[in-house]
Structure formats: structure tokens, C-alpha cells
Amino acid sequence: MNQPLVSVVIATYNMGRYLPEAINSVLDQTWQNLEVVVVDDGSKDDTAERMVAFESEPRVRYLPTENRGQPKAKNRGLKEAHGQFIAFCDADDLWKPEKLAVQMPLFEDPKVGVVYSEVSYIDKDGIEVDKSIPYQRHSGWVTDHLVIKNFVPFGTAVIRRACLEQDGMFDEELPMGIDWDLWLRYSVRWQFRYSPEITYIYRIWEGQMSKNYRGRYENAFRILEKFLTNHPNAISSKLQSRAWADMYIGRGMSVAHAEKKFLEPLRDVLWSLRYDAMSWPAWKALAKLLLRKT
Known part of the structure; x- marks a missing residue:
């Protein structure tokens, strides 16, 4: 298939230590037609200095902003995205090189709005972590399953731009759970597709919001x-x-x-x-x- 443009939104806050590796993991995709939109949500660490390395990379745009929280930072990235499809990578996580090549063909059906995949885990130092939690994933019309449990690993998801245009962006009034809110809304109008390949690497470290x-x-x-x-x-x-x-x-x-x-x-x-x-x-x-x- 022809390669439509995929916009990858990375919202970051004080993740200078990990951010370059996250960006490079996206740029190293076998799928070449992509752009990376980095929204810096008021970082106070060395993020700006580390982003200098990407000034000559035309596929990367760096948008420093004041600190307004992750929903607004992600929405800023969505507003700046040019792609027909949009994906996400958290600033401390990584993509596998084949991620888009694996997932994009599943959008052949125009009823599919979200394609997601499997995930693996590393610790703060990049060492693989065995987190064998059995999750049941679902494809098709998934509202009945999704209302019980959010089974979509956020960073694995690629979405069709029409989802945003018809069913909205992240709810900026929610400090947490913004992805579940988004998937529930999308699931009413769009089908989901699951790919069992591991395409995303999630980093586990102390102090993450997910532990609250x-x-x-x-x-x-x-x-x-x-x-x-x-x-x-x-x-x-x-x-x-x-x-x-x-x-x-x-x-x-x-x-x-x-x-x-x-x-x-x-x-x-x-x-x-x-x-x-x-x-x-x-x-x-x-x-x-x-x-x-x-």
C-alpha cells in the first residue's frame, strides 16, 4: 500500500534523560513517511538542550510550551499534526522498528478507526522486565468489552484522523484516564483492530502516575x-x-x-x-x- 503520513505525538515533561531514545526509536521505523511532534510541557530539566540534536531532522518538530498538564500537551500535538493517521509515544518509552509496518495495513477497512498491538516492558535502565499479566484483547466493535476494562495499551495505538475530527480529542478536564475516555468515545462509531505483535516497549519506573x-x-x-x-x-x-x-x-x-x-x-x-x-x-x-x- 502507499504510505500515508503518520504523525507521532510525544508529550514530554522532564524526560530529557529518555526523550532522544524515544524519538530515535520512532525515526528508525521501516515506515518512512512520518513526522514527530514533540510537545515540551514546560520541562525544567535539560530537554531543550537534548532537542538541539534534532534541529537538522526535518521530520521532527519541537514545541516548547508552558506547563499545562498532559491532556493539553497531547492535544497541542494533535492540533499540530499533519498526518492522515496519528500515533503516540510516551517520552520514556520506545517503539519497535516494525511498528507502523505491522499496524498500518489493518486500516484497509474504512470502518477501523484504531489499531493497537502488544507491549513489552523495561525498567528505568532499559533492562527487560517480565510483567506477565494476561490481558484479553479485542477486535471489532469493542464497546461492551471496553466499558469493563481498558485493554488498549495507549502507546501502541494508531488512530485515523477522522476519529479526532468526528469524536474529539482528549478531555482536558481529566488529569488521568484520558486514553480510556478517548477509546470509549471512539468505540461507538469505529471498529478497533488488535495486532498480537509486540510493537511498543513500556518503561516502568518509580513515581509514575499509573501507580496512583x-x-x-x-x-x-x-x-x-x-x-x-x-x-x-x-x-x-x-x-x-x-x-x-x-x-x-x-x-x-x-x-x-x-x-x-x-x-x-x-x-x-x-x-x-x-x-x-x-x-x-x-x-x-x-x-x-x-x-x-x-
Whole structure:
């Protein structure tokens, strides 16, 4: 197939240590028709100095801005993107060289709006990490699955520009969970395709936002409420109840495991049973709490 332009958005904040490697991993693609839009969200480290190395690279654009948070930084990158397709790479992560060559052919069907793939993990020093968490991935019309769990690794996703034009960019009012919010909206109108190849390398290090489980669930509740309010007929009432039940179970058990609390997780599990009294995960969670096996 002809190579349409792919715009790769990298929003960065104080990631000068890793950023050049991330950019080079994108530039090293076997797919040559691409551009890299780097949005510097007010970094105070040596990011600007490290970006000097890319001044002569016509495929890289560097946009320093004031610090406004990752949703606004990513949206700035989306607004500056010229490509018919758009992809992402976090500033501390890496792409595999074949990423676009593997994923782009799956857009042959015009109903496909998002193509995503598998991911591997490294530590802060680039050493491979075995994080064997079994995720079930899905293709096609995925709303029913996606409302229960965000199974799309963000950095692996490539999206059709029409998704942005018809269904919007990142919600700038959300400090976390912005990708789940985006995928839910896109899933109503567009099909997703999954490629099992590992095309993305995710770096795990201390202090990442993803470890803020309380903040993550606070925003997840907001996202689910927003989606169901804006798309009341997207899923069945039974599935809506299950989605709420799973949300309460997830938050309760996360708090129980991390903080060794009892009453607060118990309230969440009981709320989950109010939504779905037949939920086996809820009854299992309740037993774990009562037996103090969290």
C-alpha cells in the first residue's frame, strides 16, 4: 500500500534523560513517511538542550510550551499534526522498528478507526522486565468489552484522523484516564483492530502516575459516568450494572491490598453487589475481605 503520513505525538515533561531514545526509536521505523511532534510541557530539566540534536531532522518538530498538564500537551500535538493517521509515544518509552509496518495495513477497512498491538516492558535502565499479566484483547466493535476494562495499551495505538475530527480529542478536564475516555468515545462509531505483535516497549519506573490508584479510580468513575450519560444506549442496562459493579470492586480491592483497610473496601464491595447481586467477582472479593486475604 502507499504510505500515508503518520504523525507521532510525544508529550514530554522532564524526560530529557529518555526523550532522544524515544524519538530515535520512532525515526528508525521501516515506515518512512512520518513526522514527530514533540510537545515540551514546560520541562525544567535539560530537554531543550537534548532537542538541539534534532534541529537538522526535518521530520521532527519541537514545541516548547508552558506547563499545562498532559491532556493539553497531547492535544497541542494533535492540533499540530499533519498526518492522515496519528500515533503516540510516551517520552520514556520506545517503539519497535516494525511498528507502523505491522499496524498500518489493518486500516484497509474504512470502518477501523484504531489499531493497537502488544507491549513489552523495561525498567528505568532499559533492562527487560517480565510483567506477565494476561490481558484479553479485542477486535471489532469493542464497546461492551471496553466499558469493563481498558485493554488498549495507549502507546501502541494508531488512530485515523477522522476519529479526532468526528469524536474529539482528549478531555482536558481529566488529569488521568484520558486514553480510556478517548477509546470509549471512539468505540461507538469505529471498529478497533488488535495486532498480537509486540510493537511498543513500556518503561516502568518509580513515581509514575499509573501507580496512583486512588486518583486513577476517582477519574475512572468520572469517565464511566460521562460515557453512559452521553451514550445512554451504547450498552445494555445489564452491562451498565456490571460495569459499575466492577468499578466498585476494583477500587475496594485496590485500597484493601495497598492500605490494608477493611471498612472502606467493604463498603465498595457491598455497593458492587447492589448493582449486580449475581457478580461472582464481588462475592469472591467479599470473602477475601472477611478472611483478611487481600
